[in-house]
Amino acid sequence: MALLDIRNLSIDIETAQGKIRVIDKASLNIVEGSIHGLIGESGSGKTLIAQAIMGLHNNNWTVTADRMFLGGIDLTKLSQKERRQIMGKEISMIFQKPSSYLDPSQKIHTQIKSVLPKQTMKIRIRRILGKIRRVNVQSSRLQMKELLHKVGIQHDISILNSYPHQLSEGVCQKIMIAMAIANNPRLIIADEPTTSMEAVTQSQIFRLLYKLNQLNNTTLLILSNNFANTSNISDYMTLVYCGQTVESGSYKQIITSAMHPYTQALLKTMIHNDPSHEHKGELYTLPGNIPSANQLPIGCRLGPRCPRAQRTCVENPSVTIKKGHSFRCHYPIKLS
Numbered sequence: 292m293a294l295l296d297i298r299n300l301s302i303d304i305e306t307a308q309g310k311i312r313v314i315d316k317a318s319l320n321i322v323e324g325s326i327h328g329l330i331g332e333s334g335s336g337k338t339l340i341a342q343a344i345m346g347l348h349n350n351n352w353t354v355t356a357d358r359m360f361l362g363g364i365d366l367t368k369l370s371q372k373e374r375r376q377i378m379g380k381e382i383s384m385i386f387q388k389p390s391s392y393l394d395p396s397q398k399i400h401t402q403i404k405s406v407l408p409k410q411t412m413k414i415r416i417r418r419i420l421g422k423i424r425r426v427n428v429q430s431s432r433l434q435m436k437e438l439l440h441k442v443g444i445q446h447d448i449s450i451l452n453s454y455p456h457q458l459s460e461g462v463c464q465k466i467m468i469a470m471a472i473a474n475n476p477r478l479i480i481a482d483e484p485t486t487s488m489e490a491v492t493q494s495q496i497f498r499l500l501y502k503l504n505q506l507n508n509t510t511l512l513i514l515s516n517n518f519a520n521t522s523n524i525s526d527y528m529t530l531v532y533c534g535q536t537v538e539s540g541s542y543k544q545i546i547t548s549a550m551h552p553y554t555q556a557l558l559k560t561m562i563h564n565d566p567s568h569e570h571k572g573e574l575y576t577l578p579g580n581i582p583s584a585n586q587l588p589i590g591c592r593l594g595p596r597c598p599r600a601q602r603t604c605v606e607n608p609s610v611t612i613k614k615g616h617s618f619r620c621h622y623p624i625k626l627s
């Protein structure tokens with residue numbers, strides 16, 4: 292069952308040069324309890340999509356969508372205030388560069404306390420034989436320690452009494468994850484959660500996210516430009532290029548039968564995936580660069596870089612869906 296169902300999400304941003312369509316009819320279908328990778332180069336619009344889901348957009352944005360449902364909630368019908376109320380409870384976000392999102396002037400315990408459920412003293416009262424009995428009292432301090440233990444931080448007291456600048460990026464990211472899970476949200480969006488971290492810390496963070504999904508059945512949407520790392524833990528993947536979602540499917544569908552030239556190019560960058568790659572041979576890259584937002588090509592935005600492009604590609608390709616595998620291309624690889 293889909294927890295998040297987005298169809299034809301578009302974002303237009305008002306700039307000095309006029310309106311720019313930064314996200315063009317992006318669709319995303321996230322199955323409850325799954326790990327979904329949203330993969331694309333830096334600047335492809337992954338963060339903008341996440342911000343639109345969270346309702347974190349500025350006044351100069353125009354966000355439209357044919358459908359935008361979180362469970363049974365129609366996100367397009369909610370006011371900003373109602374949207375803020377579900378943030379944290381239903382959806383949480385883990386940002387890239389965690390140290391810049393934590394308040395440098397506040398100790399960690401103050402920051403974690405601010406996201407704990409309003410009821411900091413959990414008191415369950417049962418009436419037994421007419422008497423009121425206090426069954427369970429849990430201090431917020433205890434809750435904070437529990438959260439830190441969940442994300443693998445053992446030295447809870449020293450961490451809680453530290454400022455963000457006294458901690459490493461890896462620990463700060465674990466704290467962000469602890470804050471994200473404080474309210475048991477149904478969906479966690481992790482935006483490049485391991486950017487600029489050492490390889491060991493990267494795998495720790497990915498293991499932690501995987502554990503969260505497996506133990507709590509938390510749905511994860513992981514935004515990343517690293518195809519190899521993200522595909523390792525993803526059940527489903529959506530590829531995004533220049534504000535357009537180009538292909539979406541299960542891990543197996545994407546790895547074994549990619550239809551879109553962009554997906555194929557990303558797969559070729561994983562050396563073990565390309566049997567024709569020679570020892571010390573040049574790594575495969577698509578020619579050219581990702582275009583800037585104010586110089587977007589007409590039609591399929593991969594056109595100027597696509598080895599299969601033809602005249603018809605100046606028209607926007609429609610989405611083809613086969614057994615849950617969707618792609619947007621006039622000349623898909625397998626069907627030609």
Ligand code: SF4
Binds near residue numbers: 592595608621
């Ligand atoms: S529609 Fe054309 S330009 Fe776009 S990916 Fe397909 S072949 Fe390439």
